[in-house]
Amino acid sequence: MSQIGLACIIDDDSMYVNLVKKIIEAKKLCKNLMIFPNGMEALDYFEALLTSLNKKCIPEIIFLDLNMPIMDGWEFLDNFTKIKNKLGKTITLYIVSSSINPTDIEKARQISMVKDYLIKPVTIEDLEAIFSNQVL
Template identity: 40%
Template sequence: MGNFNTCCIVDDDDFFVFNTKRIMKDTGFCDNIISYGNGQEAIDGLIGLLVENIPLPEIIILDLNMPKKNGWEFLEEFVKIPESKIQNCDIYVASSFISPENIAKSKKYEVVKDYVLKPISDDSLDLILSSRRVF
């Protein structure tokens, strides 16, 4: 059994998604991994889970630059979901570069737990594991 039941990757880069899934599986980070190619697919898919009475993933790895609905637009929609439905879900913004502006902006969202650099590595997953809220 993994550290988490379900994780979600929201990113339009298929190579990043493939490698992140591989690392998550190899390290036993989580039992189930779902992915979406953009923010619109992700918000639709996550709301679909809630409609089916399925809990949201505990961890969401969120890219900022995507077509249709970017990471910021996703966050604006996500925070409209009732607190009782998202309280066990932490979002980690994933980016290829350190942007002080993006880091500062991401801290404005209570659901964003941290900002991690791409590519995701064992160390990144350790950081996520160690920073995860205790419920």
């Protein structure tokens, strides 16, 4: 099974991020992991990539939190949807949130680029399934 080259976590919860990072590293689910504390920093990164288009710097998977300061997950999705196709690489996006609000879940499922909505805490099994399904 080939390993995912690059995954991205956009989340301001450092305890959650560190936990997921440890699981991904321990299970060797991907080679590299990028972490952004809010949607704005992540969006700035992706917009900068539009000029270089270095495919190695574009993650195959994004885990996106909804509730963050500066730019939340919904705002990130609105903006990212506009530039995603210009990146020239398939990116699978998962929303990972502590929100169990059915409105949030339904809204997320209406967005075509959202593969799934995961409720925190994400389990080791969830992560293993996501990364193994991603391998082509």
